[in-house]
Amino acid sequence: MAITIHDVARLAGVSTSTASRALNRRPDVSKEVRARVQAAAKELNYAVNLHARALKGATSKTLGVILYNSRLLSFSAAIMEGIHDISLHHGYSVIVCNAHDAAAERQAYQMLLEKRVDGLLINSLNNGVEPLKRLATENIPFVLINRRVDNFDCDYVMVNYQRGSYLATCHLLEQGHRRILCQLGAPQHSPSQERLRGYCEALEEFGVPFEPELVIASGQVIECYDLVLETMRRLKPAPTAILAYNDEAALPVLKALRELKLRVPEDVAVTGQNDLFFAPFLVPALTSVAQSVYEMGRRSTEILFEKIRWPQDTPWATQQVIYEPKLVVRDSSVMVLPSVAAER
Amino acid sequence: MAITIHDVARLAGVSTSTASRALNRRPDVSKEVRARVQAAAKELNYAVNLHARALKGATSKTLGVILYNSRLLSFSAAIMEGIHDISLHHGYSVIVCNAHDAAAERQAYQMLLEKRVDGLLINSLNNGVEPLKRLATENIPFVLINRRVDNFDCDYVMVNYQRGSYLATCHLLEQGHRRILCQLGAPQHSPSQERLRGYCEALEEFGVPFEPELVIASGQVIECYDLVLETMRRLKPAPTAILAYNDEAALPVLKALRELKLRVPEDVAVTGQNDLFFAPFLVPALTSVAQSVYEMGRRSTEILFEKIRWPQDTPWATQQVIYEPKLVVRDSSVMVLPSVAAER
DNA sequence: TTGTACGCGTTATCAT
DNA sequence: ATGATAACGCGTACAA
Numbered sequence: 112m113a114i115t116i117h118d119v120a121r122l123a124g125v126s127t128s129t130a131s132r133a134l135n136r137r138p139d140v141s142k143e144v145r146a147r148v149q150a151a152a153k154e155l156n157y158a159v160n161l162h163a164r165a166l167k168g169a170t171s172k173t174l175g176v177i178l179y180n181s182r183l184l185s186f187s188a189a190i191m192e193g194i195h196d197i198s199l200h201h202g203y204s205v206i207v208c209n210a211h212d213a214a215a216e217r218q219a220y221q222m223l224l225e226k227r228v229d230g231l232l233i234n235s236l237n238n239g240v241e242p243l244k245r246l247a248t249e250n251i252p253f254v255l256i257n258r259r260v261d262n263f264d265c266d267y268v269m270v271n272y273q274r275g276s277y278l279a280t281c282h283l284l285e286q287g288h289r290r291i292l293c294q295l296g297a298p299q300h301s302p303s304q305e306r307l308r309g310y311c312e313a314l315e316e317f318g319v320p321f322e323p324e325l326v327i328a329s330g331q332v333i334e335c336y337d338l339v340l341e342t343m344r345r346l347k348p349a350p351t352a353i354l355a356y357n358d359e360a361a362l363p364v365l366k367a368l369r370e371l372k373l374r375v376p377e378d379v380a381v382t383g384q385n386d387l388f389f390a391p392f393l394v395p396a397l398t399s400v401a402q403s404v405y406e407m408g409r410r411s412t413e414i415l416f417e418k419i420r421w422p423q424d425t426p427w428a429t430q431q432v433i434y435e436p437k438l439v440v441r442d443s444s445v446m447v448l449p450s451v452a453a454e455r
Numbered sequence: 456m457a458i459t460i461h462d463v464a465r466l467a468g469v470s471t472s473t474a475s476r477a478l479n480r481r482p483d484v485s486k487e488v489r490a491r492v493q494a495a496a497k498e499l500n501y502a503v504n505l506h507a508r509a510l511k512g513a514t515s516k517t518l519g520v521i522l523y524n525s526r527l528l529s530f531s532a533a534i535m536e537g538i539h540d541i542s543l544h545h546g547y548s549v550i551v552c553n554a555h556d557a558a559a560e561r562q563a564y565q566m567l568l569e570k571r572v573d574g575l576l577i578n579s580l581n582n583g584v585e586p587l588k589r590l591a592t593e594n595i596p597f598v599l600i601n602r603r604v605d606n607f608d609c610d611y612v613m614v615n616y617q618r619g620s621y622l623a624t625c626h627l628l629e630q631g632h633r634r635i636l637c638q639l640g641a642p643q644h645s646p647s648q649e650r651l652r653g654y655c656e657a658l659e660e661f662g663v664p665f666e667p668e669l670v671i672a673s674g675q676v677i678e679c680y681d682l683v684l685e686t687m688r689r690l691k692p693a694p695t696a697i698l699a700y701n702d703e704a705a706l707p708v709l710k711a712l713r714e715l716k717l718r719v720p721e722d723v724a725v726t727g728q729n730d731l732f733f734a735p736f737l738v739p740a741l742t743s744v745a746q747s748v749y750e751m752g753r754r755s756t757e758i759l760f761e762k763i764r765w766p767q768d769t770p771w772a773t774q775q776v777i778y779e780p781k782l783v784v785r786d787s788s789v790m791v792l793p794s795v796a797a798e799r
Numbered sequence: 800t801t802g803t804a805c806g807c808g809t810t811a812t813c814a815t
Numbered sequence: 816a817t818g819a820t821a822a823c824g825c826g827t828a829c830a831a
Contacts (some may be wrong), residue, residue, distance in 0.1 A: 113571070115808055125818085126819075127809080127810090127818090127819095128809095128811090128817075128819075128820090129818070131809065131810055131811095135810085139816065141816060144816080144817085159569050160510070161569045162506040162507075162509040162571060162807090163506075163510050163810085164808080165506040165809095165823090166507050166510055166807090166808080166809075166823045167808085167811085167823055168810090168811095169809090184528070184529055184533065184536075188528040189528065191551075192553075195551070195552075199552075199553075204550045205551060206517070206550055207535075207539070207549060207551055208548065215543070218543070222546075223548075226517070245500065249457070359733075362733055365736065366735075389703075389706055391710075392707070392737075393737070393738075394713075394738040459824055460824070460825065461824080469801075469802090470802045470803080471802090471803095471825080471826095472802060472803080472804095472825095475826060475827085476826090476827095479826085484800070488800085504823090504825070506825095507807090507824035508824085508826075509807090510807050510808065510823090511807055511824085511827090513825090
């Protein structure tokens with residue numbers, strides 16, 4: 112069994128309550144005793160048992176995170192960086208769960224509730240709104256990351272995917288492209304839908320008719336090589352530009368084009384999304400839409416802590432943060448290099 | 456306050472102990488009562504309080520992970536995938552900490568000990584062996600990931616970096632290269648040292664003298680662009696091959712070579728390490744050394760669980776797992792394409 | 800088969 | 816300023 116506060120108290124020759132006060136730096140304890148207790152604690156390598164403290168009614172000093180994690184490793188890793196930085200700053204630790212599917216998500220919720228986390232950061236909606244409603248009724252603070260639910264008012268932090276796809280599509284249209292292939296991920300996923308909306312919005316603005324055959328969707332984004340190959344061969348006339356779902360998806364897209372002996376950007380222009388670290392290093396350097404992913408992790412955690420510390424009786428006004436993306440133009444989408452490239 | 460087992464017991468019209476037995480599927484409770492209790496639990500949305508259970512002396516059902524996280528996001532993300540998969544399988548959740556420096560590492564240990572984690576997976580040695588010794592004396596199971604300490608017997612799971620660099624260097628030497636630039640990360644870091652050993656070992660085997668000027672080290676691996684540029688300009692004669700620290704570092708290396716108008720692999724051959732997802736998509740496709748990163752996460756967690764479940768009185772024989780790397784030859788290091796490339 | 804009572808480690812309350 | 820005690824929620828030894 113581990114060292115308890117009783118052991119410390121005994122070694123210091125005081126009662127447990129005095130030891131507790133001394134260790135928690137309460138003012139109502141003599142300096143002499145406090146020093147003795149702290150010395151005893153150090154000598155015994157004492158560490159509070161947070162389970163006992165949590166049981167006593169205090170907080171668990173733990174946040175829960177539920178990630179969707181569709182293999183977008185760089186993406187969720189960046190979010191986690193932001194979450195960790197803020198949590199550490201508040202003296203909190205973080206339990207991370209991957210919700211590959213609905214069942215895993217339920218298990219994650221179960222574990223996190225059993226561990227009595229003080230709040231949740233949620234990037235997965237495999238079971239729809241149900242879990243969120245339950246959290247709301249049980250008064251457990253949570254913030255959605257990159258997800259949003261219609262007709263359900265709650266806090267969320269998002270990237271404006273619609274705007275991102277809109278910007279990229281406009282950029283391609285401005286270059287004169289009229290047949291632009293729009294590549295999406297899982298169709299039921301809200302990020303896919305928003306990207307599609309942005310794509311359509313731009314087309315409409317330029318008076319270009321929408322063609323369903325120019326939209327392709329694949330669940331496993333990174334494995335879309337074959338799909339792109341097949342599509343580019345099938346469509347007549349072939350698209351002259353491709354709006355890749357994200358930078359990771361752009362990799363197989365570029366490879367497929369090389370396979371087809373199509374030059375980028377001369378024959379086909381390509382844009383990515385998320386502006387991951389490798390985008391500027393590709394050949395040609397990948398035009399992408401920069402999203403504040405790390406920032407999203409930070410901000411959502413800050414809001415969560417605000418909410419956790421919010422007095423129960425005061426009404427809380429939900430916060431919605433939407434990060435506006437920025438188009439980063441590189442070589443993969445323009446034939447003439449821009450004079451001063453928006454290189455990061 | 457949340458629902459407790461008392462509430463469930465009251466609703467089901469039984470005592471708390473009966474409720475406890477029913478919920479834990481103990482055999483000594485009538486089916487009729489069990490059903491009633493479980494119905495009550497479901498109705499109330501009851502979730503055990505794991506703090507209470509942990510306090511009672513059981514386990515905390517939580518693992519701690521301490522990551523070094525030198526921005527090698529894809530790398531640590533892959534490790535975490537393996538850890539999560541195994542933990543979930545055992546019904547455990549995982550608290551992840553980033554130990555950017557010695558102070559953060561100490562804070563991480565403190566938190567994890569206070570949370571009474573059942574075991575630790577450690578990928579950070581910012582405070583040397585001290586913390587490990589403490590864990591050993593306190594009988595807290597842990598497994599090192601990708602770290603090893605001289606004269607300290609403990610469980611670890613590693614990638615054989617020395618062998619990886621050896622293989623890559625031999626490969627370059629076989630292609631006829633004699634001046635091979637060896638790029639490393641932080642010099643005090645054991646992975647850097649092991650890579651250097653593998654590099655030297657290969658040189659010696661081929662009877663090529665070691666030249667200190669051909670070894671460059673930079674803390675921030677991803678920002679080595681300038682260093683490579685400067686080095687390639689300065690050295691006479693210029694190196695004809697570069698052993699990049701890892702695939703992420705290979706990105707700026709390749710970019711620097713393009714800047715210098717040096718062709719890859721004709722003028723300079725390049726190899727990476729870790730074989731990340733983007734390696735085959737680069738132009739030219741990057742030769743790399745494949746490490747079982749995800750596997751390392753899985754295996755270390757499996758060993759940790761073995762150790763956690765190991766009877767206290769039986770002696771435990773420490774396990775050392777070393778994954779042997781595999782060279783994946785692609786276009787960046789050979790002028791004539793191999794007939795059947797070891798493409799994954 | 801079911802119920803009663805205690806203890807896990809901590810802290811808040813009350814008493815001294 | 817310090818000490819005794821109860822309570823948090825759960826599981827279990829013991830009693831019935």
